[in-house]
Amino acid sequence: MLDKVKHVILVLSGKGGVGKSTVSTQLALALREAGLKVGLLDIDLCGPSVPYLLGLEGRDIYQCDEGWVPIYTDDSKSLAVMSIGFLLKNRNDPVIWRGPKKTMMIKQFLTDVKWDELDYLIIDTPPGTSDEHITVMECMREVRCDGAIIVTTPQGVALDDVRKEITFCKKTGIAILGIVENMSGFVCPHCTNCTNIFSSEGGVELAKMSGVPHLGTVPIDPRVSVLNGTTRSVLTELPDSGTAATFKQLVEKITA
Numbered sequence: 167m168l169d170k171v172k173h174v175i176l177v178l179s180g181k182g183g184v185g186k187s188t189v190s191t192q193l194a195l196a197l198r199e200a201g202l203k204v205g206l207l208d209i210d211l212c213g214p215s216v217p218y219l220l221g222l223e224g225r226d227i228y229q230c231d232e233g234w235v236p237i238y239t240d241d242s243k244s245l246a247v248m249s250i251g252f253l254l255k256n257r258n259d260p261v262i263w264r265g266p267k268k269t270m271m272i273k274q275f276l277t278d279v280k281w282d283e284l285d286y287l288i289i290d291t292p293p294g295t296s297d298e299h300i301t302v303m304e305c306m307r308e309v310r311c312d313g314a315i316i317v318t319t320p321q322g323v324a325l326d327d328v329r330k331e332i333t334f335c336k337k338t339g340i341a342i343l344g345i346v347e348n349m350s351g352f353v354c355p356h357c358t359n360c361t362n363i364f365s366s367e368g369g370v371e372l373a374k375m376s377g378v379p380h381l382g383t384v385p386i387d388p389r390v391s392v393l394n395g396t397t398r399s400v401l402t403e404l405p406d407s408g409t410a411a412t413f414k415q416l417v418e419k420i421t422a
């Protein structure tokens with residue numbers, strides 16, 4: 167039920183492991199820091215990691231007459247979370263549903279969660295252009311969706327995946343808000359200098375070539391992964407970091 171949701175944003179990536187869930191989670195936390203009511207929906211059947219990233223693993227969810235009830239991260243109810251991962255006993259358990267059952271589950275999670283009033287709903291989607299992905303996109307046609315943020319890493323192979331993702335969005339009529347380039351360098355844990363270990367500016371170039379906005383870069387920062395398992399935002403925990411600056415900028419661009 168998205169009738170009380172003002173804005174819906176999809177977070178996509180061409181392949182797994184590029185930091186899509188980290189970007190989705192930190193974006194949700196950053197929007198919350200901006201005083202907004204936020205929902206985070208994780209329908210990544212390949213690796214539903216949002217419960218792990220927010221320290222919500224093992225929490226039970228239940229269905230009321232009106233649908234699935236999301237989990238609130240605290241009493242202020244400013245961040246509501248729903249993940250397919252809540253249905254798995256263990257994060258590493260494979261998702262055993264196949265074909266139509268998988269599709270039905272994704273559709274249910276898109277349409278049957280009882281969200282309260284939300285300013286933004288961030289949807290962490292399955293990576294790639296798989297069947298689940300197509301299902302999400304098809305369902306999104308029936309949902310008002312503001313657009314998609316594509317997460318990539320700077321390596322050439324990831325950029326190829328993004329190209330496919332951009333074509334896919336264009337074909338399915340989903341607006342692209344822009345590209346976030348994750349793991350664009352490495353922040354030294356000793357001196358916090360950032361070293362570009364891959365060719366830098368790959369995301370900027372790709373964005374230029376594709377005519378899609380570049381929304382910012384996030385380096386590999388061990389201090390970011392230390393926040394895994396908590397609901398702490400890079401904005402409050404690492405306020406002077408480049409990562410915090412990127413998420414702040416992202417919130418400004420999205421809410422403008």
Ligand SMILES: Nc1ncnc2c1ncn2[C@@H]1O[C@H](COP(=O)(O)OP(=O)(O)OP(=O)(O)O)[C@@H](O)[C@H]1O
Binds near residue numbers: 179184185384394
């Ligand atoms: N910028 C970063 N700095 C440090 N660690 C990061 C960064 N981005 C992601 N990670 C870490 O990399 C791992 C994978 O990230 P994440 O789960 O966000 O990727 P994903 O693209 O959602 O993967 P999947 O689709 O397989 O779930 C996590 O442990 C996360 O903490």
Ligand code: SF4
Binds near residue numbers: 354355356357358359
């Ligand atoms: S960036 Fe500086 S502190 Fe970090 S490992 Fe290199 S030389 Fe050492």
